[in-house]
Amino acid sequence: MEFSYEVRDSYAEVKADGRLNMVSAPKLREFVTDVIAGGSNRIVVNLEKTAFMDSSGLGALIGCLKAARQAGGDLRIAAVQPQVKMVLQLTSMDKVLTAYPSADEAFSND
Amino acid sequence: MTDVLASRSFRGPAAEDAVESVHNDLDSLWLDVPFVQDMDQMTFTTAVIESVSNIIQHAEPAGDEPVELGVDITVQPALLQARVSAFHAQPPFGPMEPAVPGEDSESGRGLALIEALVTTVTFERQESTNTWVLSRTSSQG
Known part of the structure; x- marks a missing residue:
């Protein structure tokens, strides 16, 4: 899995390309922690x-x-694909992790 | 007689690399059986990967030999089945009932997810081998 990020006007967009599994999960956590630490x-x-x-x-x-x-x-x-959507729904975590159609829309109403 | 249309087998150390190997096996398996519906492919793949990850993360060796992972997947006309085994392993520790973690919990959802994804899950223990048999009746025979 590959991670990248870009700072936008009102948020930072993190892209996670590939399979988010037990191997890549700790790396995502570390990556996002660094982005947060960066401000x-x-x-x-x-x-x-x-x-x-x-x-x-x-x-x-x-x-x-x-x-x-x-x-x-x-x-x-944002931009959740069918398998990820299925896992979110089956675990009822779709109520906690709100999915938006695109990154632009995620904070557009704040 | 069962009519096996396609199959894949994996055997190797119960280590992180195995997750990607088994996932690649599943991706190639679906190419052999394009009639299996996307929803069946998606749910079954997720259940198998959850099960494999569970062994890699939690299986403890029974003796001096390290735990080995075995995965045998078969596609029959109306049935997807995976035998996911931990060889040289102690019996699973603790209750095998799925937990219901709080919404801010970062772990503990795997078993419940497996049960939601497949039709049946059975557990067998023979000598020092733990085997979970995951079966999903496919939508199209």
């Missing part, structure tokens, strides 16, 4: 190219969400 506490994780996520990956997103909130911000997810 961005409003994070959008763009999952457009995340074809797969398991419960480890979900746990990492929750950890990142908590880290963003502890820093006074928030974390939102």
